Amino acid sequence: MAHAPGTSLRTDTHEHLSIEEVEAREKDRRARHQSHDRIAAVLYPVVTMVGVVVLWEVVVRAFAIPSFLAPPPSQVVATIIEHGNLVLKNTWVTTVEIMLGYLTSIVIGVPLAFGIFMWPSFSRTVLPLLISSQAIPKVAIAPLLLVWFGFGLLPKVLVAFLIAFFPIVISTAVGLASIEPEKIYLARSMGLGATATFFKIRLPNALPSIFAGLKISITLAVVGAVVGEFVGGEAGLGYMLMVANGSMDTPLLFAGLIALTIQGVVLYALVEWAERLAIPRRSTAATAALQSVTG
């Protein structure tokens, strides 16, 4: 079989080099590849975004689409600048609701999962209730919470909490339970006590699973807070969206959506950052797995 032209060319260029030189070349080539990948990881999405925005601007102007239907990006930017204070203030309100709801769901969800894992009878009592409670759409509970707790901060925090806490409970309980039995046998043969086994082996073993739940939950907490504001708010991005919608102020609607998006991405990144701090090893393995999926 004849060599493909590319292959034979590559061997030819290496023929006059020593093995060390080839090694150096390969190392260099790999470094160039990696830096190229890093640049591409930032550049590609940015270029795509810019392309979409430009296309949007051009289409809206070319077809003279009225701005209450689809405002051009330039107008959205102008609105954000004009109403900067309003957007920032409402973003802050929503952020506080999200964080309070999210932290509550961690503070209640993680110990609840510990209980479910440690006491089977507790698990048998609580788990069916928990699962059936998930069948109720939280959006449908929001009006009830409004009746009970008024228009203030609390009902929004509660909706965010109710939506966010279930994935945390389940992923924590699953993480604690899924461990090779040999790890526990080893701990016992070492004379490691129950508490030490939990903190040295079982909990670190569960961390990747716990963080998977935490990452799902932060996005859900955003949804919960906004839904709470939809139903009965007097401030916050959800409230701002309702007001903008009511007055057909579509540019402000878009400004709100952009603020929500940025907020969601930043909060998610914060959780990921916490994950990297907590499990430096695993997250690199997970990143490698992710890279192999995304190419």
Added chain:
Amino acid sequence: MASVAKDIRVLPAETARSEPEESPYVEFKELSKIYATDDGPVRALDGISIGQRKREFLSILGPSGCGKSTLLMIAAGLLPASHGQVSVQGQRIGAPRTDVGIVFQNPVLLEWRTALGNIMLQAEARKLDRTAAERRAYELLDSVGLKGFEHKFPDQLSGGMRQRVSICRALIHNPPQLLMDEPFGALDALTRDQLVLDIQRIWNEARMTVLFITHSVPEAVFLSDRVIVMTPRPGRIDQVIDIDLPRPRTLAMRETPEFTGYNRQILDLLLARGVLRER
């Protein structure tokens, strides 16, 4: 834990090889294990009685499902027997033994700890002196050819390297007994040969009592003072074979007529029991 270690030191000399029948180091008496399953009770072990001498390398060989691993778990005090008992130096065991080192078929390393960190877990659990334990961990890693890999994480090591780390972890506290459950089962042939040699050397230097569970006839013959051949389920002791070969044993010795004779003897037994079929 400390009291167990003391007991071992004051052990009288007559437990040495000369008088095995009088007071074996570990003794299984009429040991049976029955598992309750959906298809009714399954007898995994049936009436196992045998004594292991101090310093003896004892292998248990048999087909899958003959209860070998169950026997090791009971010997470690990690599983209760359904009937009968295990005693160590005359004392019946009723709780997980901490005077052993255990090596499983999988290395069972903690992914978030380095090779050194995994070994040090044993030292931390036993509250050994940190500096001395760390020095010993470095020595052990060096002795199994892992010098320079101390700070690698398990996902940066090959399967054979990981199993060597798990062997080091089982040795750092100088346990009087080592329990190994098919430790080389998941490794390639060359790595197995190397580890078999390593284990022989470690056993010889550390003067330990080893209970070794295996599927491999040549490995059992190579390493053991005695090989117990088990019957298929329910696991009973079929035959106990004394391996009378000079030590230290070498790879070349595997070609000698004595060595192949032992192999043949065990294979014939497995053929006779229908564990192996030639036609």
